[in-house]
Amino acid sequence: xxxxxxxxxxxxxxxxxxxxxxxxWGGGTAVVATAVMIGIxxxxxxxxxxxxxxxxxxAAPGAPGQQDAGSGDVTENEAPEGAHQSxxxxxxxxxVDRAKxxxxxxxxxxxxxxxxxxxGPEYLDTDLAEPADATGARTDRARRVEVLFYDYGHDRLxxxxxxxxxxxxxxxxxxxxxxxxxxxxETREAASLLIGDALGTGLRADFxxxxxxxxxxxxxxxxxxxxxxxxxxxxxxxxxxxxxxxxCVRLFTQxxxxxxxxxxxxxxxxxxxxxxxxx
Amino acid sequence: MRTTHVRRxxxxxxxxxxxPALVAGSTTGRAVAAPRAGTAAAADCGxxxxxxxxxxxxxxxxxxxxxxxxxxxxxEKIAYRPRxxxxxxxxxxxxxxxxxxxxxxxGLTEYNDLSDIGFGNTAVDIGPEECPGGTISAAYIPQxxxxxxxxxxxxxxxxxxxxxDVYDEHGTAKKYTAQGSDLVVxxxxxxxxxxxxxxxxxxxxxxxxxxxxxxxxxSPGDYSGEGTGWPIGKGRHDHATSHYHSVFWRLDxxxxxxxxxxxxxxxxxxxxxxxxxxxxxTTRTPVGRELAANSALRRWWRVVSxxxxxxxxHPRSWELVRQHSDxxxxxxxxxxxLYVTQYRxxxxxxxxxxxPACHGRGTSVDKWANGETLTHPxxxxxxxxHHIPRDEDQTPMPIHWQGFQLAPRDVxxxxxxxxxxxxxxNGRGH
Numbered sequence: 001x002x003x004x005x006x007x008x009x010x011x012x013x014x015x016x017x018x019x020x021x022x023x024x025w026g027g028g029t030a031v032v033a034t035a036v037m038i039g040i041x042x043x044x045x046x047x048x049x050x051x052x053x054x055x056x057x058x059a060a061p062g063a064p065g066q067q068d069a070g071s072g073d074v075t076e077n078e079a080p081e082g083a084h085q086s087x088x089x090x091x092x093x094x095x096v097d098r099a100k101x102x103x104x105x106x107x108x109x110x111x112x113x114x115x116x117x118x119x120g121p122e123y124l125d126t127d128l129a130e131p132a133d134a135t136g137a138r139t140d141r142a143r144r145v146e147v148l149f150y151d152y153g154h155d156r157l158x159x160x161x162x163x164x165x166x167x168x169x170x171x172x173x174x175x176x177x178x179x180x181x182x183x184x185x186e187t188r189e190a191a192s193l194l195i196g197d198a199l200g201t202g203l204r205a206d207f208x209x210x211x212x213x214x215x216x217x218x219x220x221x222x223x224x225x226x227x228x229x230x231x232x233x234x235x236x237x238x239x240x241x242x243x244x245x246x247x248c249v250r251l252f253t254q255x256x257x258x259x260x261x262x263x264x265x266x267x268x269x270x271x272x273x274x275x276x277x278x279x
Numbered sequence: 280m281r282t283t284h285v286r287r288x289x290x291x292x293x294x295x296x297x298x299p300a301l302v303a304g305s306t307t308g309r310a311v312a313a314p315r316a317g318t319a320a321a322a323d324c325g326x327x328x329x330x331x332x333x334x335x336x337x338x339x340x341x342x343x344x345x346x347x348x349x350x351x352x353x354x355e356k357i358a359y360r361p362r363x364x365x366x367x368x369x370x371x372x373x374x375x376x377x378x379x380x381x382x383x384x385x386g387l388t389e390y391n392d393l394s395d396i397g398f399g400n401t402a403v404d405i406g407p408e409e410c411p412g413g414t415i416s417a418a419y420i421p422q423x424x425x426x427x428x429x430x431x432x433x434x435x436x437x438x439x440x441x442x443x444d445v446y447d448e449h450g451t452a453k454k455y456t457a458q459g460s461d462l463v464v465x466x467x468x469x470x471x472x473x474x475x476x477x478x479x480x481x482x483x484x485x486x487x488x489x490x491x492x493x494x495x496x497x498s499p500g501d502y503s504g505e506g507t508g509w510p511i512g513k514g515r516h517d518h519a520t521s522h523y524h525s526v527f528w529r530l531d532x533x534x535x536x537x538x539x540x541x542x543x544x545x546x547x548x549x550x551x552x553x554x555x556x557x558x559x560x561t562t563r564t565p566v567g568r569e570l571a572a573n574s575a576l577r578r579w580w581r582v583v584s585x586x587x588x589x590x591x592x593h594p595r596s597w598e599l600v601r602q603h604s605d606x607x608x609x610x611x612x613x614x615x616x617l618y619v620t621q622y623r624x625x626x627x628x629x630x631x632x633x634x635p636a637c638h639g640r641g642t643s644v645d646k647w648a649n650g651e652t653l654t655h656p657x658x659x660x661x662x663x664x665h666h667i668p669r670d671e672d673q674t675p676m677p678i679h680w681q682g683f684q685l686a687p688r689d690v691x692x693x694x695x696x697x698x699x700x701x702x703x704x705n706g707r708g709h
Contacts, residue, residue: 072411072412073412074407074410074411074412074413074414074415075413075414075415076414076415076416076417076428077328077414077415077416077417078417078426079416079417079418079419079426080326080327080328080418080419084326085325085326085327086325086326087323087324087325087326087327087343088324088325088327088343088345088355088356089324089325089326089327089328089343089344089345090327090344090345090346090418090419091345091418091419091421092419093419093426096419096421124422125348125349125397125400125421125422126348126421127347127348127349127421128345128347129624130624131372141325157633157635158635159634159635159636171636173634173635173636173638174635174638175635175638178632178633178634178635178638178642179395179631179633180349180394180397180633181348181349181394181395181396181397181400181422183422184422184423184424225396225401225470225471226396227390227395227396228394228395228396229395230395230631232642233391233394233395233630233631233642234382234389234391235386235389252470252471252472260471260472260499260500262499262500264388264471264500265387265388278387278388279387
């Protein structure tokens, strides 16, 4: 690891990784994680479906489950589906798609920019709104949905509250300085910037070690989880003071089918496309 | 790899959740597809299926559930139906996590797990071995753009519900005893190397237990020195960095269907010595305005219904039962154990609140608790755990829990579990 490379690699080698921790603490060379670590830190496959007992929405009592767990049958309920829902339950994919479409309808937010500088805002998330409570009576049958966007052109967060029944935008709220969790696109963009940055030296070196000679050139080679970083909410050095007004992201980084590489010391400023470090 | 996972999950979950006695053939213990709106038992969740269960001793619980990207598991319209009660009693409009703040003692890093990453965004599939005898329900998670088997609801034994040798007029003892059980509801979120279990236990005596379990692995990259870490592994070289988990829950009460609950604080103090022991005097302080408060010796709070009384004509209430907590005194918002604020739809996370509709109000609960009159109280419970790692916390880390309880106080005239033969013994003079 060089002076510039701040990514710290994780334990390797048998012995529960003690050797590595020593190397890390001592600032020694980067070494990569062990099979043991890999075994315990690998993600569950997103598409993994290791049991086939899926009941319908009404559930399937007596589904076999995994009997070797020794603890009786497990019933499974599928996720609700379809655009027409009411009340307080999970959002469906159809509702989320429809809410986004309504929120962006009629060229709304056309002047906004996404994380790549493209036209239109960066979509972040959708959630069911709190029941309307204007009169103290909670009317919760109607599905009102909040769609969150980030406008990189103006560095501001935009919330569109959508009434799914009427297909209209009920209200729009905007604010600066608020930084909810990053989207998958933003996370990927942050990793791309980090890989190409001088501060990504350590990450690239650790990747090469982890893959026995591979070159890290794309976020696709990593399993990533983005962490928004807002200096209004936590301590940070002066060099990162813009984070908060700007949209900044840290990363949990893992080689696909491999070890963690610790990049949490590095902060990618997606608004001005620079990389900084916490210490 | 997968096998490793499965075994680990079973290992951490089994101590709490396995329930050999209730698994086979217990029809009352199983989750049922809820009847639709209008019946007495199930919460009205619209087109969604209510999570409804009647426990073996006759107590019913019902609620709606969903997953939020930031907050993770959201429980709404929580209702309690004591045995013999004709209608479910509404308790909470909603109950959610409101922040998990994880700063490391080294001063080098900090995570706000809800506001910066999100518990729904990181929700993972629950396997059948983690949910014995239960029901696993899936939900579409927008940020993940996929469906996750996100919720387990099952029944778990909790040991003695009560035990009493009661003597009749002939001096003959009869033993009254029962085993209690909980409806257990949880989701699991993976944030890097940490894995969190967000769990709620709804007991057959009416107690609600909120708890957050942390397992997975200690941070593999955070090693520190004497005083800010603890040596793990051989010798005294590698000091895994100590850190905090400050967990906030947000409770929006809707007691007996009304938002207009009252909040009270109780303190018990020494008041001299009586003939046989010290006199302790308990006083009630109404909390009419927003509150930011700390625990103290013999201090507790309750939320009191303005809309319902039990058959003894006592107003129904729910008492906040705190367990040990070390509040983190390096942030303002984590420096208090409890906040009570006036309801606002946009105030959702205890810090890093990122709803633009709340713009200008500050982003943390300490800013919101500013003396406003309480007509619709929302309770924010902060439970802090300072984790100094130990050898045993190495991979996978044994799950550590932190949480609190809500206990019914005068919700029913006697316990819903009181055996019928003793149900006449209500009050003095029997």
